[in-house]
Amino acid sequence: MRFFSDNAAPAHPRVLQAIERANRLDTAYDGDGWSRQLDGAFSDLFGTPARALWVTTGTAANCLALAALCPPFGAIVCHKDAHIENDEAGAPAFFTHGAKLMLVDGPGAKVTPDAVNAACDRVRADVHQVQPRALSITNATEYGLAYVPDEVAALGDIARARGLGFHMDGARFANAIVSTGADPADVTWRAGVDALSFGFVKNGGLNAEALVLFDMDLADEIAVRRKRAGHLLSKGRMLAAQILAMLDDGLWLDTARAANAAAHMLADAAPDRLVYPVEANEIFLNVSADEAASLRAAGFDFYDWAPGEIRLVTSWDQSGEPVEKLAAAIAAL
Amino acid sequence: MRFFSDNAAPAHPRVLQAIERANRLDTAYDGDGWSRQLDGAFSDLFGTPARALWVTTGTAANCLALAALCPPFGAIVCHKDAHIENDEAGAPAFFTHGAKLMLVDGPGAKVTPDAVNAACDRVRADVHQVQPRALSITNATEYGLAYVPDEVAALGDIARARGLGFHMDGARFANAIVSTGADPADVTWRAGVDALSFGFVKNGGLNAEALVLFDMDLADEIAVRRKRAGHLLSKGRMLAAQILAMLDDGLWLDTARAANAAAHMLADAAPDRLVYPVEANEIFLNVSADEAASLRAAGFDFYDWAPGEIRLVTSWDQSGEPVEKLAAAIAAL
Amino acid sequence: MRFFSDNAAPAHPRVLQAIERANRLDTAYDGDGWSRQLDGAFSDLFGTPARALWVTTGTAANCLALAALCPPFGAIVCHKDAHIENDEAGAPAFFTHGAKLMLVDGPGAKVTPDAVNAACDRVRADVHQVQPRALSITNATEYGLAYVPDEVAALGDIARARGLGFHMDGARFANAIVSTGADPADVTWRAGVDALSFGFVKNGGLNAEALVLFDMDLADEIAVRRKRAGHLLSKGRMLAAQILAMLDDGLWLDTARAANAAAHMLADAAPDRLVYPVEANEIFLNVSADEAASLRAAGFDFYDWAPGEIRLVTSWDQSGEPVEKLAAAIAAL
Amino acid sequence: MRFFSDNAAPAHPRVLQAIERANRLDTAYDGDGWSRQLDGAFSDLFGTPARALWVTTGTAANCLALAALCPPFGAIVCHKDAHIENDEAGAPAFFTHGAKLMLVDGPGAKVTPDAVNAACDRVRADVHQVQPRALSITNATEYGLAYVPDEVAALGDIARARGLGFHMDGARFANAIVSTGADPADVTWRAGVDALSFGFVKNGGLNAEALVLFDMDLADEIAVRRKRAGHLLSKGRMLAAQILAMLDDGLWLDTARAANAAAHMLADAAPDRLVYPVEANEIFLNVSADEAASLRAAGFDFYDWAPGEIRLVTSWDQSGEPVEKLAAAIAAL
Structure with a gap:
């Protein structure tokens, strides 16, 4: 994912x-x-x-x-x-x-x-x-x-x-x-x-x-x-x-809407971890290296952005289960 | 065509x-x-x-x-x-x-x-x-x-x-x-x-x-x-x-073969009009302005290259009737 | 010279x-x-x-x-x-x-x-x-x-x-x-x-x-x-x-006048050898390789421009003897 | 000056x-x-x-x-x-x-x-x-x-x-x-x-x-x-x-020596105003706008570098009176 x-x-x-x-x-x-x-x-x-x-x-x-x-x-x-x-x-x-x-x-x-x-x-x-x-x-x-x-x-x-x-x-x-x-x-x-x-x-x-x-x-x-x-x-x-x-x-608006919706679902899972407000389809989260590793171990793929910070990007084709799973995983950190 | x-x-x-x-x-x-x-x-x-x-x-x-x-x-x-x-x-x-x-x-x-x-x-x-x-x-x-x-x-x-x-x-x-x-x-x-x-x-x-x-x-x-x-x-x-x-x-060889074959069919229609030997899929012909106009009137589209000279290019998807028609039209000039 | x-x-x-x-x-x-x-x-x-x-x-x-x-x-x-x-x-x-x-x-x-x-x-x-x-x-x-x-x-x-x-x-x-x-x-x-x-x-x-x-x-x-x-x-x-x-x-006009005058003196020495009319301070002459060698042997320095052609350039500080000598040498070729 | x-x-x-x-x-x-x-x-x-x-x-x-x-x-x-x-x-x-x-x-x-x-x-x-x-x-x-x-x-x-x-x-x-x-x-x-x-x-x-x-x-x-x-x-x-x-x-060393010496003379006039140590021929001084104006009024020409900071540059031909005068003027600020 x-x-x-x-x-x-x-x-x-x-x-x-x-x-x-x-x-x-x-x-x-x-x-x-x-x-x-x-x-x-x-x-x-x-x-x-x-x-x-x-x-x-x-x-x-x-x-x-x-x-x-x-x-x-x-x-x-x-x-x-x-x-x-x-x-x-x-x-x-x-x-x-x-x-x-x-x-x-x-x-x-x-x-x-x-x-x-x-x-x-x-x-x-x-x-x-x-x-x-x-x-x-x-x-x-x-x-x-x-x-x-x-x-x-x-x-x-x-x-x-x-x-x-x-x-x-x-x-x-x-x-x-x-x-x-x-x-x-x-x-x-x-x-x-x-x-x-x-x-x-x-x-x-x-x-x-x-x-x-x-x-x-x-x-x-x-x-x-x-x-x-x-x-x-x-x-x-x-x-x-x-x-x-x-x-x-x-x-073009429908696909962007889908990506943004997925981003908001992830953002809502950990509002206190957000580095920036989510106003598009990118989510920057304060996540420790250990936490990042556990997310990866659970099958999620993303970039480390800075020490203690990861970037997630959602896209037009993402909705449903994978997003829900990641939201849950983030909430559970 | x-x-x-x-x-x-x-x-x-x-x-x-x-x-x-x-x-x-x-x-x-x-x-x-x-x-x-x-x-x-x-x-x-x-x-x-x-x-x-x-x-x-x-x-x-x-x-x-x-x-x-x-x-x-x-x-x-x-x-x-x-x-x-x-x-x-x-x-x-x-x-x-x-x-x-x-x-x-x-x-x-x-x-x-x-x-x-x-x-x-x-x-x-x-x-x-x-x-x-x-x-x-x-x-x-x-x-x-x-x-x-x-x-x-x-x-x-x-x-x-x-x-x-x-x-x-x-x-x-x-x-x-x-x-x-x-x-x-x-x-x-x-x-x-x-x-x-x-x-x-x-x-x-x-x-x-x-x-x-x-x-x-x-x-x-x-x-x-x-x-x-x-x-x-x-x-x-x-x-x-x-x-x-x-x-x-x-x-890639099949498509080139098709294009070259079409070019040769055209070249063979008027060997004495060729400006250069045909060794690929381009044919340069000595054709007067009037002759060119008549070819165009018959529905063929091509570039004037120089005064008295036209360029024909064939492509991988061309064979059969249109090429035969053009060959005949050239031969008939 | x-x-x-x-x-x-x-x-x-x-x-x-x-x-x-x-x-x-x-x-x-x-x-x-x-x-x-x-x-x-x-x-x-x-x-x-x-x-x-x-x-x-x-x-x-x-x-x-x-x-x-x-x-x-x-x-x-x-x-x-x-x-x-x-x-x-x-x-x-x-x-x-x-x-x-x-x-x-x-x-x-x-x-x-x-x-x-x-x-x-x-x-x-x-x-x-x-x-x-x-x-x-x-x-x-x-x-x-x-x-x-x-x-x-x-x-x-x-x-x-x-x-x-x-x-x-x-x-x-x-x-x-x-x-x-x-x-x-x-x-x-x-x-x-x-x-x-x-x-x-x-x-x-x-x-x-x-x-x-x-x-x-x-x-x-x-x-x-x-x-x-x-x-x-x-x-x-x-x-x-x-x-x-x-x-x-x-x-600026005086110096150019001097250079041009020297050029004309050289041109006048061999009007039939001129490749171009002399309208400034450059002189292009039809001169064979042997002739060029003889001019060089006499102490004149210049460029070979093309086979059988040399270029002479005069400058603002040139007049009198060296120019007259070269003119004479050219005339004598 | x-x-x-x-x-x-x-x-x-x-x-x-x-x-x-x-x-x-x-x-x-x-x-x-x-x-x-x-x-x-x-x-x-x-x-x-x-x-x-x-x-x-x-x-x-x-x-x-x-x-x-x-x-x-x-x-x-x-x-x-x-x-x-x-x-x-x-x-x-x-x-x-x-x-x-x-x-x-x-x-x-x-x-x-x-x-x-x-x-x-x-x-x-x-x-x-x-x-x-x-x-x-x-x-x-x-x-x-x-x-x-x-x-x-x-x-x-x-x-x-x-x-x-x-x-x-x-x-x-x-x-x-x-x-x-x-x-x-x-x-x-x-x-x-x-x-x-x-x-x-x-x-x-x-x-x-x-x-x-x-x-x-x-x-x-x-x-x-x-x-x-x-x-x-x-x-x-x-x-x-x-x-x-x-x-x-x-x-090249003599001229640089002269410029550096003049710079040091100026620096020594106000060591507590120096923004940087003087290791060449440029002197940056903390000088207020009013002070700068008074120096200019006394005939000295220089650049304002930043608010409250001026740059003086000495050169190879500067020594004696003008430098001494400026040193004195700086010391007297």
Whole structure:
């Protein structure tokens, strides 16, 4: 029974069916009938004109956006625990040609207005220091916290005032939306977000993520950068079809709801052990090494996160018995 | 009836079935059971220890290999009609951090020993000129010509003598192998090739290509570069499974055989119109604009390649009536 | 008696004196009294508001300009014999983060409107091919030809029409101006040039070149890029002072006049041997290997350029006896 | 009376004289008689075979070394207050093509073995995190502290054990040597340093720094990278001559001694105000805003470093009255 990553989950059957349906002759790259529906589908979802490009990884989505938002000689403000800083092998520097990540701190990997202001104010406005040009936040954060619209809007105001492009890494965007009940528009473009990495793979997709551009002027450049980075797949319809299937009839919300529900069941089993509130599908628990060993001995698989701390991640396909068993095991520690 | 690109073809049913079978829980990225079989599968196929990494595009495969073979300040010798020069949006410069493509000429996009030697000899051995560090050829070439082992070995000798890494873009490797009947080992590692982009997507795959490294020392670095370029998919088993399905029971040879057979049927319809001999699944024909229009009017889809020249590409799923019809239409021009 | 390069000449005494005068305390980098005069000095010289930054090499001047004019995913149209293509060790790719040089041909390293149009028209307007974004010409060219205002203006029209930034490598700008008698404004900003690498080192400077920006919006970004490339010297006043000394009282024209006069003396000695007309301070002569050997035996130093062709370069400090001797030796061949 | 930066000082007269002497015809770039003496001069100074290249800035020296020591996908461990992190406009990322600076903390900008080990141990050995590949320290540090040989050797041991290239930024190397009395060999190659940026410009030079390579295998590659970065000046003899003049008869030690002596005079005036011990030519003092204002009113120029803290820097040409006056003024605060 694995709770180590939503990355390891299978794809949703409706996603596979969509691939099969798309498995017929059509124009290569992104000229096909499915790919051409993406702009419209995301414009509808967000209630504003938007452009959307498929990619195969969150790293690619994040870094293509950042490369368009920040010049090689600029800096991207982000949390010190951000995925782009810690788990993308330096991809932001690769795609941006050397832009700097300007790290801020804060509980639960959440970026606050004060932290952004302080980081930017610390930079002398001269040619010797790298000037901030973009802001990137993760929603839900790397510790499973979700931003509410006002929080994002406050950051958006700073971004606008300081001339920073604003990117949201939404690897678990669906989980955040389900958790807060926010209108997707309110935590993105209405709050000043220019580009959203809209994750599907952790949430039931097979290998398609969407990069949604509310600043539509970025789209043509990013399409070029996508090709230049080797990310323009020839049978792109197989990616577009996955995304359309996830959007169809709210499947992306249903799968996120299932993952979040499982997370809450686990959280409720040991509320006093929670390191952070559970606002998505990640649960960080204070658990001793011995306790962790006993959970593992009982057949549960998860990551040690720090001394005395474990991380559990639930996914769209998890419910019922395994989750109940783990909840019981945690409660019994 | 489309003959404009093998990129537009569907994936083979056995590939889709393999994806479905792999669609269950396993470790993320490339730690899963399918990905871990790749090294062995390609080592068996080529009869030598090799490392193999999945990627989703030929551009990624080519450029990851080139980045490992050539430093940012070096040059890669290739044909002026090479895909890496013309159709990858500058991806080689992106992945290598600015290495130069040193172009050579020659009929049918084929690189000859004389051309490589002349290009290298033209470079002064000083710090003012970019020094050649790698050689890249395409097999089958961009004009559908296949290298025989001796041709590759002659280039391999030059590469070794001059200290050039040797890369083969095998987007249509299968078609070349089927066409020449060569042992895959003889046109690759035995001939001095260090890295092979082994294409599957044009030949029945969905979105998985293999980068096969005969110089196994390159593999760990390329694995890092793959992640850094956003090409480490989290559900990598869905790529590995495709490749294994293509290798299984020689499917990759069967599909290439079908495509090549269709190409020959078309070529035989108008041998005097051929711009190049047909040694894979591409046919370049001298056809006037009026003739091209009449073919299109009859329902055939293809690219104009140059004034008075069209390109037809056949794919693994094409046989029977549409091919016969086109052959007849060409013969009747 | 050396005629192999104007790079090897000494600096003019007035340049050294200027350095000595500037050798006192002042603000570091480019905040000093000398550096702050550059914008004004070049604005006066060109009769239009301009920004000017010192750098220490022509390569840096060229490539900083190109990096501001062309994105990493764009192409720079230039002559196949351009210095940026042949003699800058791939610096354009380094500074631009991988932009492509799109090469055109033409006699004497001169770029023609037809060649630029043909090169650009050849590019498909899709994401697979690198799109042209800048044009760079060298004046005087690498073969010593000077552009007249109409020639530059014709290229400037194309640049504007096609959205290309327009850069002029003026390593021997002074020699070209003296040769054509053109108003500096007419071959630069009035003809559409956005950025000029204004060379001084070959013409009497010690180690200061100027990057003159007629598109003044480029200046702030280039100032950042200059620092980022390690080209912001702390005692910048020693560079600015050199440039001001060269501009003072037309010294830059006097030194170029001297070099050109020496070149013409040599050219007149063997008009029938000239490979190109002499319009600056470079002379390319058809001279057999035996003849070249005899010139060397007589104490003259120069480069073999191609089989049966030698290159002579005169410099600002050459006149009188050595030049007359060489002229006589050539005439006597 | 300025105490804001040793960058603003004039060049030493003997340096100017050397330039004048070198101002005659010689081979361009670094083939001249002066440049060719550098390897020998530094080999003699350090008592070991070494290669040395001139450059014009410390940023260029640092970043060329780092680019040779660390691949684009690696990390360089350095102090969070290091010049390469704070004052080089992202040049390390530019030259290395995106390598990451892995920051450690510690008093006085000094890097300790524990800090390096902790930083490296924190990195998971997988492809998702950037792996450390180089270590860079500054000697004297950005806060004017000097390393003794044992401190460097302890870091060198770690570097060797962990496979890290080891670079020393010696912008104020002379001041550190004079301060500690260490043998230059003992704080560099004998302690495991591979590459030293040996600063001259702050210490009496005009615009020449030396990059000294104890790992001589780096030299040829760095020579290529130097050209590619536009740092190969055509009249390189004017740089080499400066360096040789500084080395001649220990001038570099004399000038550093003078600067350090002035620093100590200031430090002795207010020992209880010192933020750090004075071990080079920088003095950081706890001084209130009012006190700082009074010093400025008395004609002294310096930087505010932090609230309640000022930085004074002395230079080679400062002694006698101005220093005494400032010492008295500080003592009288």
